[in-house]
Amino acid sequence: MSVLEPLLKKCVTISHIKQLQAHLLISGVFDSYPFTRAKFLDFCAVSAAGSLLYARQIFRHITFPVTNDWNAVIRGLAQSDTPLDAITLYCQGLRFLPCKPDALTCSFALKACARTLACNEAMQVHSQVVRHGFVGDVLLQTTLLDVYAKCGELDNACKLFDEMSVRDVTCWNAIIAGLAQGNRPDEALKFFKTMRDVGFKPNGITVLGALSACAQLGAVQQGENVYSYIRDQNLDMNEQVCNVVIDMFGKCGYVGKAYHVFNNMRCRKTIVTWNTMIMVLGTNGEGVEALQLFERMSKEGFRPDNVSYLAVLCACNHVGMVDEGVKLFETMVKDGSVIPNIKHYGTMVDLLGRAGRLKEAYDIINSIPITPDIVLWQTLLGACKTYGNVETAEKASRKLVEMGSSSDGDFVLLSNIYAAQHRWKDVGRVRGNMKIKEVKKVPGFSYIDVNGVIHKFVNGDQTHSNLQEIYRKLEEIYVSRIMEHGYVPETDYVLHDIGLEEKENALSYHSEKLAVAFGLLSINDENTAIRVNKNLRICGDCHEVMKLVSKAYKREIIVRDRTRFHRFKDGMCSCKDYW
C-alpha cells in the first residue's frame, strides 16, 4: 500500500503521473485496490504536478468509485477556481453514492461553500454532518465555524465556538479571523485576550487576525502589544506577519512606525511588503515618498504588479498629483506587464474627476474594455458634486439607478447638486425616489483610542457613559470657541438628513464630532494628537469644524476616514481641502 507514496513524490509532471497510472492499471491496482487508486487520484487532483481536469476524466471512468475517490475530486474542485463544481459534485454523490460521505467529504464540501459564500449549501452540509454523526469532530467544527463566519453568519459562528467542548489554537484562530474580517474587530480582540487568559499561545496566524482588528479600530496601543508579543515569539520571521504589522501601523496613522518595521525586517520582503508600504504612505498623504518607494522597488528587483500600480496611483490621487498619476497609468498600459482592472480605472476617474477634468473622467468610463461598475459611476458623481456639473451628474445618476444602486449617498449627492443650483423641484423628486426605493443608510460611527481603551460613537450617540459632559463640550466648542473663528454651518450637508425622521442624526452630532469632544475631555496632554477613526467619509461640515477646533484648542486632530487620513493643525488640513 505504502509503495505508492515514494512513487508519487517523484511525479513532477503530468506525464510522470500518466506513466504511473499506466503502471497501476496494468498491475491491476487500479481496480483491486480502491484506496491506493484514490490516493493516486487525490494527488492528481490536488498536487502542482497533477491536473484537475485529468483527475475528473479518470474519475468518470471509475465504475464503482469509493468515498475516497469522490473525496479526491471534491477536494480538488474545492480549492480550484471553480469551487461551485465541488458543491455540485458533492450533491451528485449524495444522490448516487452507494458509499456514504465521511468527515472528509463534508470538510471539502464546506471548504467549497466557504469559497463561494454559499451559506444555504453550508447549512445543508452542516445538517449532514449532524446526521452522519460527525459533530464531535473538532476539525469539522472549525471548518463549519469558518464557513459561517465567512458567509457573514457571525452569530452562528460564535455559537458553534461556544458549543465546542474541545478547543485548540486553530479554532481560536478561526473565530478571531472571522470576527476581524466580519467588521467586528472589538469582539475579535476580546477573543484574542481570552485565548491568552485561558492559556493558549497565539501563533503567526492568530496575530494576523488580531492585528487586522487593531487596524480597523485604530487601536495602536493594542497593536503595539501584539507587535511586542510577535517579537518575543519570533513570529516576525514570517514576512506575512510583518506585512500585516506594517499595514496596522499605517492604518493607525503611524507612518514612522510602519516604516521602521519595513526597514528593519528580519526576513525577506515580498512584493506584498512593498505594496503595503506604498499604500500606507499614500493613505497617509505622503505621495512623494510613495512614488519614491515605488521607483526603489524596481531597483531592488521587484517588478511592480497590479497592486503596486494601484497603490501608487492612489497615492497620487490623495495628494492631487494628477499629472504624475496620468503618466504612471500610461506607463502601466504601455508597458503591458499589468492589465488595468476596474480599481485602476476607478482611481483614474477619481484622480481626474477631483481635479475638475470631468470630461476626461467620463471618457475613461465610456472607453474602458470592462463593464463599469457602481463604484465607478459613484466616483464620477462625487466629482460632479464638487464641480457642480449637473449634466454629467444626471448621466451618472441615471446609470446608477439602472444598475439598481440603493445607496443613500448616490441620492444625496444628486439632491445636493440640484440644491446648489436652487432646483428645489428636482431636489424634491430625488428625495421622493429615496423614500420609494427604501435606500439603505449606512450608519456612521467613529472610534477613539484613549489610553488603550477604544470608545465607539455613533451619529447622535445616546449611549456613552459620559454623554452629558460630551454634549456640553460640543456646545462649548460651537458657542464659545469656533464661532469666533468664523464658523458657518455648511447647510449643504444638512440635506443628508432631510426626509429622514431621526433628528439625532443632525449635522452637529456626527460621530466624529462626538469623538473629538470626548478626546478633548479625556486626553489632557496638549502634545498628544486626538486620533479618530471613522467608517464613512468625513463630511464637509465636520471637516470645517475639525480645522477650527484644531486652531481654537491648539490641538492636532487626526481623522482617518474610509479612504484616507486628515491631519488638522492650526486651522488647516493636510489634505488641503482636497478629498
Next chain:
DNA sequence: GTAGGGTTAG
C-alpha cells in the same frame, strides 16, 4: 493522520 485557521486593493 489524506482534513480545520492566513498578507496588500477604488
